[in-house]
Amino acid sequence: MIKMVKIFIDDKQLEVEEGLTILQAAEQAGIDIPHLCYHPAFPPEGSCRLCLVEIEGIPELELSCSTKVREGMKIQTKSQKVIEARQGVLEFLLAEHPLDCPFCDKAGECKLQDYYEEYGLFDSQFDEYKEKRDKKVKIGKNLILDRERCILCTRCVRFLREVTKTQELGVFKRGIKSEIGIYNGFPVNNNYSGNLAEICPVGAITDLDFRFKTRSWFLEKGNSICPLCSRGCNIQIEYHPGLGRFALPQRVYRVKARQNMKVNSFWICDKGRYGYSYLDKNRTSKLVRPNINQKQDINWDEVLDYLTAKLKSLYFMNKTSQVALVLNSWLSNEELFLARKIFNEDLKVTNIFFADLPDEEGDGFLLTSERSPNKRGAKEIGWAYVPFTLEALAENEINCLLIFGSFFEQLLNPAQLKSALGSIETKILLSSHRPELESAFDLILPTAVIAEKEGSLTNTEGLVQGFSPALPPWGESRAEWKILIELAKRLDINFAFYRRLSSPELIYQEMAEEIPFFRKEK
């Protein structure tokens, strides 16, 4: 039983949980108390002194980040005394600050900048010399430290002490000469280093991968789930809408962690953070018939009609045993469910395999050993997960091969693969990325990546998480669930069933009806 206490913040009466700090209680009530060193992942540090508030009956200002609420407490967060103290602290922070916002990566999302706009706006009274500090210290393979901008909140030090427990950073020297640094020869190269640039409230730690590439306000933001392992970390993808001011051949400029206390709390690993180039590189953007040398384009209707005709004829001849389907665990729960309904139940296809990236080592924290996001989902949907091999193809006189994804190329010997494919009449690839063996296929259908789709994934622990498109669609590509629904409707084996399923949400409802595992909140 949680005990509630009654408090007053800025004369507003609130009922809050006992044990919360004033800052947390204010945050819940939508009252912003400025703070720099406080981060919800760590115990209060109390060093920036920006979150001071006035409490009735206490002569001195108190820290809101560490003071817990008490019954009847009357707190002022915007009184004259508080504002003056806040301005005093801001003045101290800015006195030694280089004010190089025009070329600082953090500009636009810098808390010091925001707070000055909100509470400061005073002229500088600092007529002295600023301390000479290092402007560019490489503290890790992805990180640059600017000691002029550093406000010594020690979020970075505490992250490495309390989250990764690797302790690469420390505070060195004393007083005004205090500085953050690494111990000689031991840079921040752990798999979570990128989080430091993200939790730095100012531009002191910047990310080499992002440094000077764009301004934060040019970027659009979309939420998604990281598909690079089976943890299901919540992420935010930031991309340039259209062509960038400083055009790079990419849409996506960075990936950030999105808070989810059930999965990744505030963090993501460097593999997920820096592994975003696949979103833009080597993508399939058009429907392609690699072996037909003609300029005339084909469209989705033609392709789907062709595919329908092919499958239907085999179905009516009772020859769907000659069809082989290769799935992968980057497909959403909805897509894997649809594939089961259409191919397994309607068409009675039995040669169904999976081709995923091979497992690698996990890191014991967030990164798991699986390199695909939905193996657990495939299992729960009922897939036996038969690995795709060339022997499997050879054993079953395959006439029509449908492959989802290009992961199979990572698993099989290219020469053998090419010759094996050569003996199959119809080879169709549905992939978001161009395969090496493009010419071995009759038809390549461009598909969307998870960041461009809607659906749900089941992480390694069985947590089902929904996601919506974070990025606009790529070229002519289509989400697999859309392709599957279109195909099912055209096959017309169970039209009434598929006609209703016009969105991943409706597919999910159907799936939950059938599979008890999915009868839970996403």
Place this chain on the structure above:
Amino acid sequence: MNEKVLTQHFDLKNLFQIEVYLKEAGYQAVQKALKQLKPAQILEEVKKANLRGRGGAGFPAGVKWGFVLQAVDKPKYLCVNADEGEPGTFKDRYIMSHNPHLLLEGIIITSYCVGIHTAFIYIRGEYEAIALRLEQAISEAYQHGYLGKNILKSGFDLDVYVHRGAGAYICGEETALLESLEGKRGHPRLKPPFPASVGLFNSPTVINNVETLSNVPYIILKGAEWFCQLGLPKDGGTRIFAVSGLVKKPGIYELPLGTNLKDIIFKHAGGMRNGHKLKAVIPGGMSAPILKADEIDIPMDFDSLMSAGSMLGSGAIIVIDEETSMLDVLKVVTKFYSHESCGQCTPCRVGNSWINKIVTRIAAGKGKKKDLDNIIRLASNIKGNTLCPLGDAAAMPVLSIAQKFREELELYIQS
């Protein structure tokens, strides 16, 4: 004649040796405490004696022990604060170098009272010779059965260790001292939790000043009533005042709490040197707000000084004569705090350095009209807004000097 307590045997040759100390009725307080008294009786006596901390804050020692006494779930520790870093303060070094066994007696009785079996003496790094003397005294105490297992067959065990600091003023702040003792960077901790509940190695910890603990054996031997009548009703005992500056006889003077500051300077310390006139006095270590010459007719106790806008602090009296430039005083003060700020919290880290830069500039003849107002504004923004008392300690002398000697300081700016 004033009754001396802590310094009464200082004239004895080799008092630091246990044989000499024992001849002067030494270790009788430990005998009495461990053999005749229960911990609760000792606590009661110390509370009745109104023994207030001699380190600076003046917190009642008995109350502090009471908090720790109640804790039962973890080992408890005693940390003796022998960092003595407050400029002008040099009393603890005399106790430790002249009469180390008195301190050890205090440590033993306090530990017995609170149920502590491990005590650390955190001594400032510069006191190397004194640390060696303490080590010697501790080993003598072990040999004579006053330390170690089953002390005086009472069943009580106690080990005492000496730990030398590395020269940071901030490590005299009790929580920074704990961090330093744990082998970490000497940064003050956020309070609460207080050391009495979460102290050294996350365990309940008593932290007391050397002088405070050295009073304990006499309270045990002579009783709380005797101790109270030595000083004032609310401040029991004597105080060792460390008088420095331009007086004829600088040094330590053990006097009753409440002795008039004027008498200390003009009677005990022999008055001003070279016939110069008195200009100002810093009454309680450098962080105490300064008193002008006409403000020194005042009893030296916690409450009187507080109502005069200053503080008793560590009882270190710094005497300044009319020949001394207040700008020089301000320069020394701001340079010290700017150098000794640990750098953890913003106002203290930046503010003290900023003030020092302004004062240095004024001293270089480049003062500006707005400088004094700026100094006062900045010091006010430090005061009360920092993580530990160092911010206040730095801001108070600056504010009082800049306000009380404004006319003199303005001369440096105009010329």
